[in-house]
Amino acid sequence: MKQRTVLSMEQALSMPSATLRFAQLGWRVIRIEATPTGRGLPGDPNRYIGPNVVDDDRCTYFIAPNAGKEAIALNLKEPEGQAVLHRLIKELDVDIFCCNTVPSRYEQLGIDYETLSKIKPDLIWAGISAMGPEFPKVPGYDPAIQAMAGFMEVTGDPNGPPTLAGIPLIDLKAGDEVFAGVCLALADRAETGKGKRIDVSMMQAASSWLITTLPLIDFDCDASEITRSGNEHRKFVPTNAYKTSDGFIYVAMGSDVMWRRFVDIPKFSSVDTEQRATNNGRMEDRVQLKDDIAAIMAQYTTAELSSDLAAATIPNAPINTIPQVLETPAVATKVTTTQTPAGKTIRMQPMAVDQPGASREMSFPPKYGEHTRSVMQEAGYDDSDVDKLAQSGIVSD
16 A cells, blocks of 8 residues: 655644654654744744753654654745645655644645645645634634633632643644544545545634533533533532542542442441432532542542442542653553664653554654755755755755
8 A cells, every 4th residue: 555645834733743643654744844044943943842852953842743754944935945845745746735834824835725736636735723714814822722712711620710731632632633634535535536625723623622511501501510620520429539648549420320339338338328329419419528538538548449449340540640651551551662863762652542553663753854855856856956945045954
C-alpha cells in the first residue's frame, strides 16, 4: 500500500498533535515553517519553549508532538515560495495538506483549498482555526477557547474561581477532529476519487463536549447543574475524591446497586440510611454524606481502601502523579519513544489506540529547516536551484 504523505504548515500544538497521529501510523509528515524574518527566533515558537534538549531549537515542549516528522522552511508570503509549495504537492504526490493559521491568511499564502485542489484534485485539505472560516481573523489559543467554551466555568471548586484544565484539552480535541476527518475523507476518496476540505473550529469542537451541560439549559435546570462542582459528579452521588491517611483516592458510584455494595463493606456500614438508598436521596443529603465518608476514608491507607472497593466492584483509583502514571502497567508497556542524537531514550505518550504494525519508536524531531534541501531535491530541484532560493529568502536549510 502507498505510504500516505502529509504536508503541514503547522505550529503550536493543535495541528502538530493531529499530524503526530499520522506519523505514529508510519505516514510521512513534512512540517512547513516560515523562513527567518529577522524578528524573533525562526520557525515554530514552540521549538523554544522549555529547557533546551538538542541544538538551540529543540526544547522540551517541542519534542513529543513532533517526533517522526521532517521539517522544511519556506516563505509563503512570496509568489516564488508558493510556487515551491505547489510543486511539492504535485511532485511528492501529497495526500493531505494541513494548516493551523487564521483563515484570513489562506489566500494570501496560496494555501487555500481552492488553489491547492486545482493542483491536485484528490487532495484532502484540513485546517484548524479558532472559530472556523466564518470568523477569519480570530486567533485560536487553547486557554482562551477553554474560557469562551465554558470549560473554565465548569472546572474548579464551586467556591473558587473558574479554572483551566491541567492539559490543553481543546488543542488536542481539535487535533483529534482533524485525524478523524482525514480518515473519513480518505475512505470517501477511495470510492469517489475526490478530495475534500475539512475545517475544524476549536470553539465548535470544544462545545461538542458540553453534552452533559449545554442541553440542560432548555430543561430549566438549576444554575448549580452547569457550573463548578469541584471533584464531585453533578449527578452521581457519592462520586468524589477523598483524602486517605497517606494520599488520595477517587471513588465513582454509578448506581444504587453499587451503593448497596459500598455500604456492605464493614468500614462504610455506618453511612447507610434509608434516605441514602437512592441516588436522589443521596443527592439531597450530599453535603453530610460527603463529610461522613471523608471521615472514614481518612482513617485508612489508599491501598487498603482500594482493595476493599475493588472487591466490591466499585470503580476507584489513586490520584497518581505524572511519574506514577508513567509507571502504571497499562501505560508503561504502551509508551512511544524517541532517541536524542546523543542516544538518550525519551519516553513519550502512548498512541491513543494500538494499531497493527505501528512502530512505537519515532525518529527525533527535526531541526529547523533540516530537510528543506532533500525534500526539494525529491521534487526535481537541483542544488543550484535551492541555493538561489535560499539566497533570495524563499527557503532556508
